[in-house]
Amino acid sequence: MRRGHNVVAASAATAFAVALVIALSACSGAESDGPAVAPAPAAQVCPKSSRAGWQALANKVRARVYCPSWLPYPLDERFDGVFNGQTVDPDRSYLVKFLFFDAGLPGGPQEVHVIFRGYPGNRRLPRCDNSTVEDGKVVHHFSPCFSDPNGQKRFGSKLATLYTSNQGADQWHLLYAWRESGSLYTVSEHVAAPYTYAQVLHNLNRMMSTLVRIEPRAAQPS
Amino acid sequence: MRLTRKQFVGGAAGTALAAAGIYELADRMTSAPTRIATGPRPPEQHLLDGMRVVTDNNVEVLVPPLHHQVVTARLRVGESAASLADARASLENALADLDARFEETPAGLGVTVAWGLPYFDRYVPGQAATHIPVDRRASATRGHEVRVLEHAIRFPTDPPTTQLEANDVAVLFRSDSLANIVAGARAVFDELSGLFDVTSIRKGFVGGGFDGGPGLPKQMAQAAGIDGADLIPHGSELFLGFTSTQKAGLGPSRIANIETLGYSDLARSGYFAHGTHMHLSHLFEDLAAWYLIFDFQNRVDTTFRPKLDVPRYTQTVAQGPEDAQTSAQVARDYARYRQIGHSGSIQPASRLERDTIGRDGTMYPKGTAVPQRADFNTLDNPFFWTAHPGRDEYADSTAAGLHFVVFNPTSDDFRRTRLAMDGVLPNGAKLDFEVGSTGRGFNSILSTTHRQNFLVPPRVHRSFPLSEIQGH
Numbered sequence: 001m002r003r004g005h006n007v008v009a010a011s012a013a014t015a016f017a018v019a020l021v022i023a024l025s026a027c028s029g030a031e032s033d034g035p036a037v038a039p040a041p042a043a044q045v046c047p048k049s050s051r052a053g054w055q056a057l058a059n060k061v062r063a064r065v066y067c068p069s070w071l072p073y074p075l076d077e078r079f080d081g082v083f084n085g086q087t088v089d090p091d092r093s094y095l096v097k098f099l100f101f102d103a104g105l106p107g108g109p110q111e112v113h114v115i116f117r118g119y120p121g122n123r124r125l126p127r128c129d130n131s132t133v134e135d136g137k138v139v140h141h142f143s144p145c146f147s148d149p150n151g152q153k154r155f156g157s158k159l160a161t162l163y164t165s166n167q168g169a170d171q172w173h174l175l176y177a178w179r180e181s182g183s184l185y186t187v188s189e190h191v192a193a194p195y196t197y198a199q200v201l202h203n204l205n206r207m208m209s210t211l212v213r214i215e216p217r218a219a220q221p222s
Numbered sequence: 223m224r225l226t227r228k229q230f231v232g233g234a235a236g237t238a239l240a241a242a243g244i245y246e247l248a249d250r251m252t253s254a255p256t257r258i259a260t261g262p263r264p265p266e267q268h269l270l271d272g273m274r275v276v277t278d279n280n281v282e283v284l285v286p287p288l289h290h291q292v293v294t295a296r297l298r299v300g301e302s303a304a305s306l307a308d309a310r311a312s313l314e315n316a317l318a319d320l321d322a323r324f325e326e327t328p329a330g331l332g333v334t335v336a337w338g339l340p341y342f343d344r345y346v347p348g349q350a351a352t353h354i355p356v357d358r359r360a361s362a363t364r365g366h367e368v369r370v371l372e373h374a375i376r377f378p379t380d381p382p383t384t385q386l387e388a389n390d391v392a393v394l395f396r397s398d399s400l401a402n403i404v405a406g407a408r409a410v411f412d413e414l415s416g417l418f419d420v421t422s423i424r425k426g427f428v429g430g431g432f433d434g435g436p437g438l439p440k441q442m443a444q445a446a447g448i449d450g451a452d453l454i455p456h457g458s459e460l461f462l463g464f465t466s467t468q469k470a471g472l473g474p475s476r477i478a479n480i481e482t483l484g485y486s487d488l489a490r491s492g493y494f495a496h497g498t499h500m501h502l503s504h505l506f507e508d509l510a511a512w513y514l515i516f517d518f519q520n521r522v523d524t525t526f527r528p529k530l531d532v533p534r535y536t537q538t539v540a541q542g543p544e545d546a547q548t549s550a551q552v553a554r555d556y557a558r559y560r561q562i563g564h565s566g567s568i569q570p571a572s573r574l575e576r577d578t579i580g581r582d583g584t585m586y587p588k589g590t591a592v593p594q595r596a597d598f599n600t601l602d603n604p605f606f607w608t609a610h611p612g613r614d615e616y617a618d619s620t621a622a623g624l625h626f627v628v629f630n631p632t633s634d635d636f637r638r639t640r641l642a643m644d645g646v647l648p649n650g651a652k653l654d655f656e657v658g659s660t661g662r663g664f665n666s667i668l669s670t671t672h673r674q675n676f677l678v679p680p681r682v683h684r685s686f687p688l689s690e691i692q693g694h
Contacts, residue, residue, distance in 0.1 A: 141559075147517035150453075164453055165517035172514045191514055197452045 044069050046212040053079030058216040061092040063120035063183060066211040072112050072189065072203040074100050093119045095169065113190035114207070115169055123179045128167040146175055146186070155208040174200050176208055235420035238607035239293070239407045242400050244446055244620060248288060248427045251441045254329065254398035255285050255433070263326050265496040266479060267334045267681050268594065268629045270396060272327030275469060276432045278538040282469040286428045287328035287396040290598040291403050292502060292625060293411050294389040295418035301345055306689040309417050314685040316409050324402055331406050332396035335684045336500045336676030339373060341390040349688035353493040354677065355486035360634035370486050370499055372633035374673040378644040379665040387674040389421055392502055394596065394627060422614065423607040424504065424625045426600035431457030439599050443509065446601045446620040450509030455537060461507055461599055461622050464525050464537055471541035473594040475584065478629040482580040483592070485631050493688070496680035498629045501636045503673040504604045506623045512667045524663055527566035528559040541565060543589025546573045549649040556653045562645060564663035571642040593639060596627040604671045615671070633675045
């Protein structure tokens, strides 16, 4: 069964609610920086269903990318999932999103939204433009896209900074950013029902703990 | 006494008066600050003596009482002179007993009895017409006679659902001790239950980590599972992360009295001298939006004024006369950034435009704050208890918010200040913002549910004011 989109039938909604309770129960007691957030190490494998997508992305941006071996329930890890998507800018920076949204569930809308970004060859925090129109002229107001650093946490060799106030597609998200080999990488998740702040942080810690590095492959001669 | 919120709604007001609910946690999470000894009771009901002053970030800060409670009610008293006399005697006796039991300080119990227009209109209309002072400033501005007490209005950024209430009376209880507040509320509304139909009970707390520790707002919000609670700064005095009781940001001593600044004629009798005006409202605060959408500099810009340069994660920002903005400065910020700050925008209305000698003989310098705030954090949704759960949209869950209590000399003075917060400045300038704009101070993350204005008589007339005077 494909998960992660248009769960409208009552039976499906009930199944979702039950599964979510189980998923959230698994998060219970998770503290913001508890060490035991990651599941078994054996999980650190890029899922077969998304590996090709991540490999293609690495090849396209000519840089290593990170594939999550675990995503919060009920996200579908496949690149061609209905609400999932990716963009690559001319400077090779990329965004990969995994999204679940359902407005028809008991208790109100629910959204699970995770974003992976990479900025190959660029270690600086990107800047966002909050333009205003003043007296008919566009005036640009630039500020860092990721703000309010709220502590650092080490995940293996990665020293990640938690940013709690972010802009653009990462608005309302908690975001980890780390620098590696001359590049900046980020992972973020939207703070929204069904997950609380603490659960989102738990999810991020778990994703960070189980990222799998995918190196670009040289183009094959034709 | 432990009760669920469902039991509160189903139960009588008396049960809720005695219950602490989640606010019981506040006593476990912090201890009462050391208080200083005080002198005799002032003639004003709204002044609370013995407030401790601490210095934070080189700014003097008043430490308010930990616990607050407001009880509103309609009267069950007959309209005859005899009924009113009996009621007046009963209430005054109860209040006098409380005076005897508790000093008027945070360590004891502060009690402020405020009366709404429905009381004056129904019970003492003739006396009110004679003795409620005319607001000369407002009358001149609007071209007709305006009294110091008017009905509350919805402001431009209030949602259409904001309820304009019609209570006869509201009593504010303030103390570091929950037990003292319960004793006060029961003495008035339980033991004199024949006089009142309680309409709502509103509870809350204030308490920063000035003596160390995370502060009550963060701990209480986390305990209540409020979205965004984890992002409240450690030690914050209010949910929104900044100190709001800077000594220089609150009106000093008797400045908010009806008579002090000469805004009103005080009527010929001077009956309400040493009285004041009280605005009471409740608003929800979207903490998740505040901390996830606004970064620290955005929060400073929004709370104080655009591009204010303070060290990262500062909580206490100076708010002295020299820090106050003028209408021209607010308009300049708007032109440049399409943004106004909360404090900055209200200061042209809430601060003195020039040096003023008050009727109390005090010289109040230009830039001095006039309003005396007594607002407090709450987890009520929107009230701790209500007689009208449907009308008040009571919910059986906690929600971050503020019970806003402020003393101004007149209704109009509050109105001017609140309008300025919406970008309607005292010099007549109207700063337009798109609906939901984050440029207009706090407004994008606040939602006001209820409002009402009250008159606070001087202590000597606190019980059924004007009812001892022969009506016409």
